[in-house]
Amino acid sequence: MKAGIVVFPGINRERDIAIALERASGRKPRMIWHRETDLQSLDLIVIPGGFSYGDYLRCGAMAAQSPVMESIRAHAARGGHVLGVCNGFQILAEAQLLPGALLRNASLRFLSMDCHLRVERTDTDFTAHYQRGQVIRAPLAHGDGNYFADDATLDRLEGEGLVAFRYVEPDGAATAKANRNGSARNIAGILSPNRRIMGLMPHPEDLVDPLMGGTDGAPLFEGISAALGSDRPAA
């Protein structure tokens, strides 16, 4: 798997993603400066978390308009894989590569704590290494993670099975209490119709090492690197 990580000014979790990808695939991902446009050789493009352009105006709004997004759009149109985490999800939504928008957290406060996620489907390259209905832990770190879409869009997402992760209690129940940022239908992560673009607010990349308190995030990166081909020399 050849993976690239897009670095917009103000992005700050690019190293976290790189660590998770390298752990899973054995290969260092390429850092892509936001002015680059040649992404032809990549299998997976990751847009990491952070505060692109300070998150001024709206989270992700300015990054979504930058030149590299055209190349990412083309990559997606070719059927390439794209993962957006936190700010990356906000950017994908602003660029309309994924539907909906991420609003201010209902509490109007930044949320930094672990949440529990239920894996809603496992027939995707991102989630294949989880069990369907499995509850995993992942850190949250955002001020604007309140997923919004109109009812028709939400119904379509549900109908087509494009909800990847939902906020739940440790026992798997999708309660209001578990839904700290106020997201519509407890949605934490969604997929594009071809299931090759995924956006999610929590940070599985920060839970891939027992030293940091757990490895619940590791299967995501292992799954995608297995799907896109091992890098061990034979491949």
Next chain:
Amino acid sequence: MKAVVTVMLKAGVLDPQGKAIGQALAHLGFAGVGEVRAGKVIELELAETDPVAAKNAAESMARKLLANTVIESFRVDLS
């Protein structure tokens, strides 16, 4: 020419900030406050001097960047 772009959440999109402000006003003892909506305003100093062209330019900036029309609506005023 100055253009003022006002961006508000669309009706139907939850506005927690407006709601929180409404509650805080009530706590402070302000009575008779109904719905509160919070939005953004962006003031642009434009070189353009023709009002129609200036308004068009500001509207196109709003559509492209200043507002996310999935959740927000906007209005342009010149001054």
Next chain:
Amino acid sequence: MKAVVTVMLKAGVLDPQGKAIGQALAHLGFAGVGEVRAGKVIELELAETDPVAAKNAAESMARKLLANTVIESFRVDLS
């Protein structure tokens, strides 16, 4: 009666948002954009029907809560 409170950073106070928006507009190819300032707008639905009283009430809300008068100034419009 509706009161609209517009809150802007005072002149001379750094406006990181406005600055970043200005740069982004330039990158998008919008020419002729000078200074950009970003602010907040709060729309209040007031039970009060007397314009003078409504304006006074909104101003007092702005001073007390809606604006941080250390760095921000505000304006009230009725509609």
Next chain:
Amino acid sequence: MTNKPVNQALAAEFGLNAEEYARVLDIMGRAPTLTELGIFSVMWSEHCSYKSSRVWLRTLPTRAPWVIHGPGENAGVVAIGEGLAAIFKMESHNHPSFIEPYQGAATGVGGILRDVFTMGARPVANLNALRFGDPKNPVTRRIVDGVVRGIGGYGNCVGVPTVGGEINFHPAYDGNPLVNAMTVGIAPADRIFLSAAAGIGNPVVYVGSKTGRDGIHGATMASAEFGADAESKRPTVQVGDPFVEKLLIEACLELMATDAIVAIQDMGAAGLTSSSVEMAGKGGVGIELDLDQVPQRETGMSAYEMMLSESQERMLIVLRPGAEGTARAIFEKWELDFAVIGHLTDTGRIVVRHQGSVEAEIPLAPLADQAPLYHRPTAPSPAPGPLGAIPAARLGEDLVKLIGCPDLASRAWVWDQYDSTVGGQTVKRPGAADAAIVKVDGHRLALALTTDCTPRYVAADPEAGAAQAVAEAWRNITATGARPLAITDNMNFGNPEKPLVMGQFAAAVAGIARACTALDFPVVSGNVSLYNETAGSPILPTPAIGGLGVLEDAARAVGLAAAPGQDLVLVGADPSHLGQSLWLREGAGQEAGAPPPVDLAAERRHGDFVRARIASGEVRACHDVSDGGLLVAVAEMLMAGNTGAVLAGPTDGGFWFGEDQARYVVAVADGAALVAAATGAGVPTRLVGRTGGEGLTLPDGATISLATLRSAHERFFPALMET
């Protein structure tokens, strides 16, 4: 202001007294220009010159084999092994945080980050030590809200995890909260960047944000107490731009990877003035600045305004000749301002030109050498009042009350707003261990980080209280298994012109020095904030200590969460000391008695024992005993580990709530074995209980459920802030 004649009256307005102004005239041999007067006034302000504190700070121990740079640089530098250095410092932003809590706290974080990355380190952790007024005072809530949002707003955006800190509430901080921010960074030990300018003719470069009229005379203001007219004295509040700071970090680190830099310093208090004067002064060279080249945000700025502006997110760099192109390309890539604004000279003077005229020309050596230095009179603090009658303890009720009180309640509401995991190296997040543990990317090494001070102890006995703060920092690091290396200190006190306050300061320095020496825990950086008073009443003396330690193997760190089926052993003598205890304050309204004595030999012996037992893998969890005493420490370990326990021992308040020092509670599989080993090492221990079950059973037979404990512990902050 610019039209006023420059004379002694204006000098007084700028904060220079008659004697100081006479010295200015003597150095200049003429009346200074307005710009020159501005430069003298900020350089000789308390904030920049340390004129009241310097004589005392000199007495602090600053050396150890692992210290690379002690006080005097932008931050302290210690070797942590594997060719790496940790660079750290703590700094106050108290006055700005009272005026505008959000921006004051945010720019406090921004400022301390710059002090650390200016030396070549990538910042890897932030901490913050906060003191607020009485929670019942309505102003307190607004200040807490703004400060917490400001710290989070800045730290989260720049992508440096906020991993620890401390919070106290006391009416003495009602009109003067304390916001002390600490940053820790990592750099290769042989790639440390210093601020002494060198190389006559070398270009002086300005990078970062543009200059505006922000915070002019902020340094002078930080050196004066607030009167009722604080509002009117207010300079334009500085607004932080964490996005630009993030770009500045990346751009500076990128430039530092080349060989372009001779010297570099952030523009902190008194911006362009202090950075240029200090860099040239340290290097023993002269400097010439052309203000027309300074990137400006506003029009019509005078030389005076530009030299005194405290606009944020700016740095001054002396480059090697010919390196301008390389440097410019990097800063332009990051979309930051870059301008060559001057060069070094051999004149020993600072010369400031603006619009064709020389606005200032001052000899640097006298500006530094003849800076005022005061041996201010000191007076000893009166002994605290004697303890009143000691009430009978009701262990369960008293515990529930104590762990819910403002000084002990859970801080989760606060740290839940700080990104503590960005970077992917946070081994122990806030609340998980006595010190935060942050691994060094790509190594097994980890840092242990803490901030500590118990102001009520310092108020009661400044020497013992300050020694206690150092000892607690050392103990918190030890409790994770790490080896304590060094501290940074942030001395927050009242008006030094009052002998009582100056006496507190002097005694606190003596206490710090005593503890640092005994514990081999030198001071490598620090900050002094004086005039923390409102309407004549000073804050509690607050020497906040930021401690740093190192663990060879991050996987060896222990936290404070006890698991079921473990023995709980008290390491350290049986407690009994109730002077200044929270139990007496919260239960009986007594703020009386001497603070607990600080026996540094015992501290070291007990700590070394605990660290060795952690290293051997025997200790599963460890928590130091401090505020609230033994029972509170045990309750915190149980809540963190989600287990109950049965405790044994006496039933008196002195035993369970005494705040004697040099103590830990450890959770081990075999308490008897640990007790036997301790006896051999001359360390007192006592088996106090065994974990398990759903509730905490006390020696008097009562049982409290974990749920009761937790709800009492978690109520305070949400109740204060969210209703």
